[in-house]
Amino acid sequence: MVANIEQPRQTVTDLIYDRLYRQVIENELPPGTKLSEAEVARTLGVSRQPVRDAFYRLSQQGFLLVRPQRATLVAPISVEAVMQALFIRTALEVATVMAAAEQGTDEDFDRLDALLEEQGRAVQADDRMGFHRLDDELHRQICALAGHEYAWTLIREHKAHMDRIRLLSLSFTAHDALAEHRAIVGAIKARDADAAVAAIRHHLSRIAGSITRIHQTNPGFFDQEQI
Known part of the structure; x- marks a missing residue:
């Protein structure tokens, strides 16, 4: 008998990342769009930390430009x-x-x-x-x-x-x-x-x-x- 392998549950960060990733790829958030950690957190009803983590993941992939003390932007197409x-x-x-x-x-x-x-x-x-x-x-x-x-x-x-x-x-x-x-x-x-x-x-x-x-x-x- 083969044991069931449980899939890891998505974290709040994963869910936020998936949503923003889709919006960037599908151009719902076109290049140059300003994003605010506070606004995204408020819209989704979450704290700012998972939003910050999702922003970081997207920036590492080249989809967001995270700039200290300035607005985060959707990156231009490379x-x-x-x-x-x-x-x-x-x-x-x-x-x-x-x-x-x-x-x-x-x-x-x-x-x-x-x-x-x-x-x-x-x-x-x-x-x-x-x-x-x-x-x-x-x-x-x-x-x-x-x-x-x-x-x-x-x-x-x-x-x-x-x-x-x-x-x-x-x-x-x-x-x-x-x-x-x-x-x-x-x-x-x-x-x-x-x-x-x-x-x-x-x-x-x-x-x-x-x-x-x-x-x-x-x-x-x-x-x-x-x-």
């Missing part, structure tokens, strides 16, 4: 951090699509097709957050059917800076992203590893063009020293 995340993600996903093309089963492919259908409905409904979640799920499933689900854990840990760009770009890239997902899945189903690698590289590389376009309309969102 192009350098985005490109570092892209490098890591591309290396891992190239390996997983190759493995998926070699060992995926018909049942695996049916799950991917079902996700593509859901993505199509999300695009039609202009449900950007829904599409984003389904996008992540497709990539996670590819890692899983390749036998390397732990790779998605690593990708998720590093892709947050990419997500700030991805979520801003979905107003003009969702249709293209869906077409690229279909190409990736099509190559995997055809067991054509080379085509799958080419498709995933093309899909992930488009973020550079998205950075340029978003910067044209929202120049204040970026670290100007990196543009």
Whole structure:
């Protein structure tokens, strides 16, 4: 009999961190937004210490600028951090699509097709957050059917800076992203590893063009020293 393994309970700091992390990534708190420990604590009905701890964690990841005796700000988007995340993600996903093309089963492919259908409905409904979640799920499933689900854990840990760009770009890239997902899945189903690698590289590389376009309309969102 396998004993149940209890998951560690989230602390107040964890909950505050998760909330602020999501708001920054989803651009509910855009770059330059001022944050106050006292105001966040009052809004959430908590003491200032867990808020301070959450601020520190987010600052260590490059999402907040904590300045002594001055307002804490949501950090600008770092192009350098985005490109570092892209490098890591591309290396891992190239390996997983190759493995998926070699060992995926018909049942695996049916799950991917079902996700593509859901993505199509999300695009039609202009449900950007829904599409984003389904996008992540497709990539996670590819890692899983390749036998390397732990790779998605690593990708998720590093892709947050990419997500700030991805979520801003979905107003003009969702249709293209869906077409690229279909190409990736099509190559995997055809067991054509080379085509799958080419498709995933093309899909992930488009973020550079998205950075340029978003910067044209929202120049204040970026670290100007990196543009």
